[in-house]
Amino acid sequence: MNPAVRCQNVVKTYDTGGQKVTALNGINLDIAMGELMMLVGPSGCGKTTLISVIAGILDQDDGSCEVFGEDLLNMRSRDKLNFRARNIGFVFQAFNLLPSLNAAENVSVPLIINGMKRIEAERKAITILEHVGLGERWQSLPSQLSGGQQQRVAIARALVHSPRLIVCDEPTSALDHETGRNVMALLKDVALHKDRTLVIVTHDARIFDFADRIAEMDDGHIIKVKSTK
Amino acid sequence: MNHIALKMLMGDKGKYLGIVMGLTFASLIMTQQPAIFLGIMSRTYSFIADVGLPDIWVMDPKVQFVDDIKPLQDTELYRVRGISGVQWAMPMYKGLLKARLTDGRFQTCNVVGLDDATLIGGPPVMLEGKIDDLRRSDSVIVDIDGARDKLGKPSPTVGGKPTPLKIGDSLELNDRRAIVVGIAKVSRTFQSQPVVYTTYSRAKSYAPRERKLLSFVLVKAKKGQDLAELTRRIHETTGLAAYTQAEFKTLTFEYFIHNTGIPINFGTSVLLGFIVGAAIAGQTFYNFTLGNLLQFGVLKAMGTSNWTLLRMILLQAVLVGSIGYGLGVGLTAVFGFAMRHTILAFKFPWQLLLFSGAGVSLICVFAAIISILKVIRLEPAIVFKG
Ligand SMILES: Nc1ncnc2c1ncn2[C@@H]1O[C@H](COP(=O)(O)OP(=O)(O)O)[C@@H](O)[C@H]1O
Ligand SMILES: [Mg+2]
Numbered sequence: 148m149n150p151a152v153r154c155q156n157v158v159k160t161y162d163t164g165g166q167k168v169t170a171l172n173g174i175n176l177d178i179a180m181g182e183l184m185m186l187v188g189p190s191g192c193g194k195t196t197l198i199s200v201i202a203g204i205l206d207q208d209d210g211s212c213e214v215f216g217e218d219l220l221n222m223r224s225r226d227k228l229n230f231r232a233r234n235i236g237f238v239f240q241a242f243n244l245l246p247s248l249n250a251a252e253n254v255s256v257p258l259i260i261n262g263m264k265r266i267e268a269e270r271k272a273i274t275i276l277e278h279v280g281l282g283e284r285w286q287s288l289p290s291q292l293s294g295g296q297q298q299r300v301a302i303a304r305a306l307v308h309s310p311r312l313i314v315c316d317e318p319t320s321a322l323d324h325e326t327g328r329n330v331m332a333l334l335k336d337v338a339l340h341k342d343r344t345l346v347i348v349t350h351d352a353r354i355f356d357f358a359d360r361i362a363e364m365d366d367g368h369i370i371k372v373k374s375t376k
Numbered sequence: 377m378n379h380i381a382l383k384m385l386m387g388d389k390g391k392y393l394g395i396v397m398g399l400t401f402a403s404l405i406m407t408q409q410p411a412i413f414l415g416i417m418s419r420t421y422s423f424i425a426d427v428g429l430p431d432i433w434v435m436d437p438k439v440q441f442v443d444d445i446k447p448l449q450d451t452e453l454y455r456v457r458g459i460s461g462v463q464w465a466m467p468m469y470k471g472l473l474k475a476r477l478t479d480g481r482f483q484t485c486n487v488v489g490l491d492d493a494t495l496i497g498g499p500p501v502m503l504e505g506k507i508d509d510l511r512r513s514d515s516v517i518v519d520i521d522g523a524r525d526k527l528g529k530p531s532p533t534v535g536g537k538p539t540p541l542k543i544g545d546s547l548e549l550n551d552r553r554a555i556v557v558g559i560a561k562v563s564r565t566f567q568s569q570p571v572v573y574t575t576y577s578r579a580k581s582y583a584p585r586e587r588k589l590l591s592f593v594l595v596k597a598k599k600g601q602d603l604a605e606l607t608r609r610i611h612e613t614t615g616l617a618a619y620t621q622a623e624f625k626t627l628t629f630e631y632f633i634h635n636t637g638i639p640i641n642f643g644t645s646v647l648l649g650f651i652v653g654a655a656i657a658g659q660t661f662y663n664f665t666l667g668n669l670l671q672f673g674v675l676k677a678m679g680t681s682n683w684t685l686l687r688m689i690l691l692q693a694v695l696v697g698s699i700g701y702g703l704g705v706g707l708t709a710v711f712g713f714a715m716r717h718t719i720l721a722f723k724f725p726w727q728l729l730l731f732s733g734a735g736v737s738l739i740c741v742f743a744a745i746i747s748i749l750k751v752i753r754l755e756p757a758i759v760f761k762g
Contacts, residue, residue: 195760195761198760199757199760202677204676204677204755204756204757204759205755205756205757225681228679228680228681229679230679231677231678231679232678232679232680233679235678235679237674237677237678237759239674239759239760240760243670243671243674243759245380245383245384245387245671245674246387246671247383247384247386247387247388248380248383248384248387252379252380252383256380256675256678257678257679259377259380260377260675260678260679260680261679265379316760
């Protein structure tokens with residue numbers, strides 16, 4: 148079976164005012180369908196850069212990255228937008244909910260981007276909020292929710308349009324230990340199934356046990372991929 | 377996505393108010409200042425409008441505006457009367473004369489002399505007395521504003537209101553007695569001297585001895601007579617200038633436009649209002665977009681196209697623009713209404729709505745464009761930056 152994500156020799160260099168920083172220096176990585184892959188490593192080693200390339204929001208300088216068999220680099224920008232809208236869900240360290248939208252409206256955003264009518268999208272959003280245990284709080288604004296609750300809304304938003312790949316950057320770093328583990332448990336329970344892949348960037352060792360496989364990075368390289376099974 | 381755009385805009389009440397207030401201020405300045413300007417400018421020709429009845433004004437060709445009197449010989453009246461298409465032609469005297477008030481002060485007045493027989497060209501509204509009272513000897517009619525203020529008897533106490541001039545009171549014009557027989561309401565003119573109406577022949581006796589005293593010949597055209605044709609015919613026959621009422625207003629209006637600092641003064645304040653409004657509104661709107669950049673980035677990462685984001689920002693700009701414009705125009709109307717009984721000039725024609733509307737639209741388009749450029753250049757990868 149084809150992998151969900153196949154990175155071959157991916158190179159990315161940032162150029163900040165003459166100073167070049169090679170964030171990815173020849174990345175080779177396959178991530179299987181239905182797998183929870185963690186990217187770990189010290190700060191600045193290129194984890195965020197790698198999931199940005201995988202999620203199709205950053206173009207690499209060299210090498211190829213295929214997601215579900217599609218080479219995003221060479222896709223027309225409109226197709227790439229549609230590809231992201233349909234296939235990718237995002238979870239961020241700082242939640243990044245829209246502060247003036249309530250929980251249901253926030254969760255409905257990916258559906259609306261995909262062209263669903265607002266009423267229908269919000270109805271569906273509320274059922275997903277129920278899955279993450281926030282059915283009662285669908286009218287709350289992000290500012291009225293705790294960090295853990297906000298991250299659960301964000302997970303609902305990442306799931307609502309049934310994407311095949313969810314990328315998460317440090318999803319537990321802004322949360323305390325217990326809340327972080329609860330959020331991870333939820334992600335694994337609700338988000339992961341055989342047709343969906345999760346790529347989670349973290350340096351939070353306390354959640355490593357949720358991974359199927361862990362790719363360890365350092366200085367733009369993947370130095371080791373180990374299975375937890 | 378429109379719903380999301382509106383929620384984003386109104387979610388932050390403080391910033392939202394800031395943007396709307398900037399635009400309100402800009403549209404207020406861009407509406408209220410021109411309204412005052414138009415009000416003042418319309419006063420330049422209010423005398424012509426007050427006279428009303430005649431179709432055509434005949435005068436010396438060198439006359440540049442309504443108060444620029446270049447007298448004609450009385451015989452011109454009869455020449456005009458002889459031209460075909462003229463139903464009637466009446467003389468009018470208009471001139472600034474010094475009146476001596478009972479307390480010995482002198483006051484310059486705008487004296488208008490009307491045809492003795494018909495009294496055509498008289499004040500538009502009589503408040504006390506009748507126009508026909510001008511047929512009595514030594515009689516004059518004065519305008520209410522003049523009667524109350526400049527022609528009134530000074531108050532015995534300092535700073536008190538003068539006692540208004542009333543029917544039966546007298547003035548002296550060129551050492552001749554003039555008795556007030558009526559009080560009239562006239563439109564405020566630019567110079568704002570008191571207006572004194574009398575008959576043509578009496579006006580001549582008040583005026584300093586001069587060979588020529590006929591200021592205007594007022595002409596009514598025969599029914600069905602083409603006015604452009606008649607003015608041309610009058611001009612060709614007499615060598616005098618002949619203008620329709622509208623043409624004479626325009627002539628006067630343009631004289632003031634070209635020969636006074638008024639348009640520049642008001643133009644400057646309108647321009648300043650525009651620039652300040654554009655700066656405030658543009659700045660607050662741009663700041664609003666900058667503040668929401670991460671939100672736009674999230675939408676972009678999730679697959680929202682630049683085109684959709686552009687429409688969202690445009691919608692936000694149009695909304696704050698319309699509200700600011702509505703408030704600004706509304707405040708202007710309230711201002712005009714509150715000032716309706718004061719001497720402040722104020723004129724608010726519908727064209728002014730288009731003018732300030734265009735101004736506010738320009739500001740919003742400008743504010744939206746700088747915001748849109750920023751959002752279009754935005755890299756979606758910023759969403760993962762802490
Ligand atoms: N937008 C950028 N411009 C310049 N340098 C960047 C940018 N983003 C990341 N970097 C640099 O690239 C390297 C990898 O960054 P990142 O992928 O964010 O690492 P991690 O997520 O593992 O902390 C770091 O040295 C970082 O300073
Ligand atoms: Mg990172």
